[in-house]
Amino acid sequence: MKSAFAVLVIIGTAFSINAQDQFERYLAVSWDVQAPLSNTNYIKGVSMGGFQIGYRERINDHFYMGFDYNTMIFTQHDPRQTYYSSSGDLTTDFYKNAVVYAGTLSGEYQFSPGKRIVPFVGFGLGANYNTYALYYNIYASKDNGWGAMLRPQAGAIIKLGQKQSWGIIAAVHYDYSTAKSVYFNYQNFTTIGLRVGFFFTQLFD
């Protein structure tokens, strides 16, 4: 009970502390966890294999702009089984993967830029390139494709350190890409994700 109270006090205090200065820019490197929402017949489940880098420059007191680049890899192994269809019956196991490379121009609105904890909402618009592969025995089926990407996100920046020049950044994001693959039956590529990482505000000074 005491520890819970202490956590509440720390969080409350954090919101009430003013930062020394509002930073001009930051670089963030994050680990990204995502789950696919489209074509889950092919790949489903949470993937831990994502990374993201982001960069922001201050436009005004609340608004920052920059870009994000991220990669994500989804994998799945389907155990050996027999698939029946009118065009033939197949017994095999499948190793599937989809790899996403995405870059977006991003803007974010920070609600309390002077505080130690800074909630934000953001939006990214860009493009992505996906590769798809299906391995079975010595054979492989592959496809790839480009698409436009939209990425709304919401999260928070937690400033740490004496100068508050670095800290933790976390955000949930929804990625919608128009990238298609007729062969792999993707009409779009949509995911939901959580990224957690570090940001640095004085890396270039």
Add this chain to the structure above:
Amino acid sequence: MRGRVTLLFSLAILLILVNCDPKPTLETRVKDMVVKTIADISSNFSTYSTYSLAIDTVGVFWSFDPDTVITDDYAQLVSRTVKTNMDNAGYTRVGPKQKPDLAVNVFLIRGYGVDQTFITPNYYLSHPGNYTYTYSGYGGYSPYPYIAPVYTSSTQMLIELIDLKNIDAQQRVKIIWTTFAGDVDASPDPYGKSKEAVNQAFMQSPYIKK
């Protein structure tokens, strides 16, 4: 400014390298053979009674060398496993001059491109199934999507049931059942896994029954 660009570019390259195509190892993938069977759905397999089969002999199609036959332990194992399954299905083996209803051919296909042997899982991916695969072979232009062997000396086992009972006026015959199984050479146990593949082919084709 230059330092920022260099740093960001380096990080982006690092992320690309981290997330390249995570291909599983060959050893992981070839533990069991892929078995695909295709049947002529217009055929009624119960109308056939007899078959002919070359025991202890397997034909070999080579992509570059002359075709041949093998009569070794492998041929003996595979052909006799086919015979066992045909016998268990209720058919009777007869000599080729005794007018069999079915001819059973067993081949190995060495070195041909995968598109030539049609082991494709496209139906499984909810594809309509009328897509034309284009793979122009080794060293050629291979537009996406493509299917390519990732093992240079592929060998697949082919089993055919040919209808000799309904030869048409032009003396043409119809192949009513085909099995593709592979890869034989990449398998860590080509004998055991080939026998398993033959049994699997008949198991997933319960319509082959007298």
